[in-house]
Amino acid sequence: MREPVSVRPTSPGETPPSPAAEPDPAPATPLQKSLAAIGERHARTQEPAARVLVARDDVVVVRVGDVVVKAHAPGMDAASLRPRLAASARLPGVMLPPLSLTAEHADDRLVSVWPAGSPVDPGALDEAPWEAAARLLARLHLVPLRHLPPLPPAGGPARVSTVVARLRDDDGAAARTVRAAAASLPPEALGHPYGGPPRAPHGLTHGDWHLGQLVRHPPEHGEWLLIDVDDVGHGDQAWDLARPAAWFAAGLLEPAVWHRFLAAYVAAGGPALDGAADPWERLDIPARALAVQVAAAAVATARRAGREIDEAEQVLVDTCARIAAAAR
Amino acid sequence: MQCPKCRGSMRTYERNGVHIEQCENCRGIFLDYGELETLTRLETQWGGQHAAPPPPPPPAHGPAWGAPHHGGHYGHHRQRGLMGMLFST
Secondary structure, three states: OOOOOOOOOOOOOOOOOOOOOOOOOOOOOHHHHHHHHHHHHHOOOOOOOOEEEEEOOOOEEEEEOOEEEEEOOOOOOHHHHHHHHHHHHOOOOOEOOOOOOOOEEEOOEEEEEEEOOEEOOHHHHHHOOHHHHHHHHHHHHOOOHHHOOOOOEOOHHHHHHHHHHOOOOOOOHHHHHHHHHHHOOOHHHHOOOOOOOOOOOEEEEOOOOOHHHEEEEOOOOOEEEEOOOOOOEEEEOOHHHHHHHHHHHHOOOOHHHHHHHHHHHHHOOOOOOOOOOOHHHHHHHHHHHHHHHHHHHHHHHHHHOOOOOOHHHHHHHHHHHHHHHHHO | OEOOOOOOEEEEEEEOOEEEEEEOOOOOEEEOOOHHHHHHHHHHHHHHHOOOOOOOOOOOOOOOOOOOOOOOOOOOOOOHHHHHHHHOO
16 A cells, blocks of 8 residues: 555655656545544644545545544554554654554544655655665564564455455456465465464564655655554564565566665564575565565556556566466 | 406407407406597597586576566566555555
8 A cells, every 4th residue: 555654745846756646636535534634633734735645445544734644444443553553653763653642533444643754756766765674674573572562463464365355356367367376375374374383483573565665754854764554563574575575576676676675684683584594485475475465456456447457567467377386 | 359357358449549448248448558648638628628608697596486587577667567566555
């Protein structure tokens, strides 16, 4: 998901991050207007006026002035969100802290309020802060779970199932290929209980890391921080490295960039791959799972938009075909 | 000629200008003077001609299900699909 704390540069004369970026719409639905009202209460400045940054079925994010307000997915319960908010508040320099530890409510949805930061510019991918991201993940992973309130399981594996389920009514060739790859994954990679002990050491895990989960705070010149607590929890930390691993394995991420990311993580003391002679011993299963998830999301998005999948998306579907074949 | 070791009868072979006697009984080989050096020289020449090519740069290591041709995709599609994947769940 594109995440809550994103703000586009607004100073006069500043270049917008993406030439194609259109202005974000003003709040229109009752939920969006409720989020704007919550934001106006927390914001120190009401400029810029309320804008909808994310409007999806599951997540809605509105920015007002210097805050962003997020309506969490309908399935998020307060008992899971509360310790996640508390954990992010105890990880200064690693995660963006919320403005309030107490979730609010709007239209039966849990709502959290955050300072606005500035996201990675998708139009300048060559400058993406891969090393900074790797160091942040390493620092997150080094925090002992006992230093934080008891957290639920990290959301990564369950999210794979959720995203693949978006294809359930799609009988096209791409959807069938993605489903076949999903069916080849071990149950724990889909968030299903399988009865055995964890196959990898458990630690503090972000649960849904990608380039949209970084912001600078204060905006523009502050340090990079991780955002989005929705999937934070205890789990196999290799999952936080597995999305770029999947991009690399699919051939979408340059090997040099992947190796920079991995080397920065290890150099910062990141423990997710400890004890493995080959990083892929730990990365293989989660990277398969995330390749399936990303492919499923892409196929579902293309179908909803009524278009064919594009070249990059086809690369991921082809990767799914190889994942299914390798498991036979 | 008799084998100097087992007294079996030896048979003469000619290979690439090298004269070899081999015993039909114990399979032992008898070389004339200088023939060992000739063999060594031939071996060196053969090795020189057929030296293994320098090893290719190590492939970017990845899983068995990885793309067969790394290098094929990045760079030329900085468009919607790839951006969406790198920046969203």
